[in-house]
Amino acid sequence: MSAGVPNGEAPPTIPVRHEPAFPNTTHVARREYLELVRSRLFHVSTVTLAVLAILVALLPIVARVAERGSVTQVAIVSSDPDLSKRTISTLDLLLNQSGSGKAGAYELTGLTDEADAIAGIDARRYDAYLVAARTADGHLAFQFHLGETAGDAAVQQLSIGVFGVAVLDFTARNAASGFRLPELDVLRQSGQGGAAAPYSASNSASRLVVGLVFGILIFITIVIYGMWVAAGVVAEKSSRVMELLVSAASPRQLVIGKALGIGLAGATQYVMILAPAIATLLLEDRISAAVLGPGAGISLSLEALSPTLLLAFLVFYTLGFTLYALIYAAAGSLVSRPEDLQIIALPLSLIAIIGYLQAILALTGGITGFIRFGSFVPFWSPFVMLTRLSIGRVEPQELLISILLLLGTIAVTAVFAIRIYSAGVLLYGQRPGLRAYIAAARHG
Secondary structure, X not given: OEOOOOOOOOOOOOOOOOOOOOOHHHHHHHHHHHHHHOOHHHHHHHHHHHHHHHHHHOHHHHHHHHHOOOEEEEEEEOOOHHHHHHHHHHHHHHHHOOOOOOOOEEEEEEEOOHHHHHHHHHOOOOOEEEEEEEOOOOOEEEEEEEOOOOOHHHHHHHHHHHHHHHHHHHHHHOOOOOOOOOOOXXXXXXXXXXXXXXXXXXXXXXXXXXXXXXXXXXXXXXHHHHHHHHHHHHHXXXXXXXXXXXXXXXXXXXXXXXXXXXXXHHHHHHHHXXXXXXXXXXXXXXXXXXXXXXXXXXXXXXXXXXXXXXXXXXXXXHHHHHHXXXXXXXXXXXXXXXXXXXXXXXXXXXXXXXXXXHHHHHHHHOOOHHHHHHOOOOOOHHHHHHHHHHHOOOOHHHHHHHHHHHHHHHHHHHHHHHHHHHHHOOEOOOOOOHHHHHHHHHHO
């Protein structure tokens, strides 16, 4: 075996025979699959991730339980006794549902001196205080002062509450003309030239959650299982098992078999993780009713999980993993020691991270021109296009172009990955220079 080759010269390679991929490919895939699913690491990680997935599904109920009985203390500061009384009664009606005392209730205290409210904030008697005043033209002006215990949710609810105070105050002072809230309809355009559909906050939130979950799943699949492909190649090289494998199967059969076997193991694990999590989500309303009592159920909208989106997830999961698995297999063949693997794997992980970050940006900031461009780049499209499908509108031709570009890139990558793999698996010790591998990829 060669300990190294002169820089610029192609390393020795295993001849790439053009025999059918089966049955050796299936033997390699079966071996990789069984070895992985029978390992202790697979069992422990599956149980751990399944428990975490169930806990995530139960987080809304846990949050409700933690908040039950909690009271947000708010001081209402105003020099106008009538305004102070009206503000307290309106906020109590809007925020506490006439003082029902449910989770997240607000206790409102009237004060005339702002210094007392500041002292109460410092002593943590109050979580926040609200200054209510009337301007010279008769309009109301409010000012929030938050303590360290007040969160964003409290600010949002109090903001809605003071709007109600202003509306009722205006109505009381203009009883003759009356006041009527404007009608507001929010629609979302469903497709090019198609009819707009009513906007649903629950559906929008569900789409964001589904897009986030799918993006995380594909990212973890590519990075973790891709690394397992590379680590398997390095382990076989370091233990000299590779010398036996290459005598029984061609590089093409080994690469395809490894990607297929480890990919199926990853799919198996995800089914075992998602099945209990989805079952928990479906039963979440009943669980919350049992824990929190009738009428306190939580209904998580799963309408965003359409068959089309699930099919798209399967397609992009398969194609994305195949592309990166081929690259990771070739990268693993370049090193002989497991500790050297991280040096080569880091750049590959960064490429995947860029695509994942684009998907997150799409969830939080909408579909920009750069995000749209990223959905067609083969190394990023498994993340970005799936996110676009989850939260936005994708034309059929855009989806077709993205998949065709991904398939074409996989075909080209497979040719070069197999050539590099056939050269790298026989090299031990000193790693040849970059030119040598470029020569192997061109002429292998």
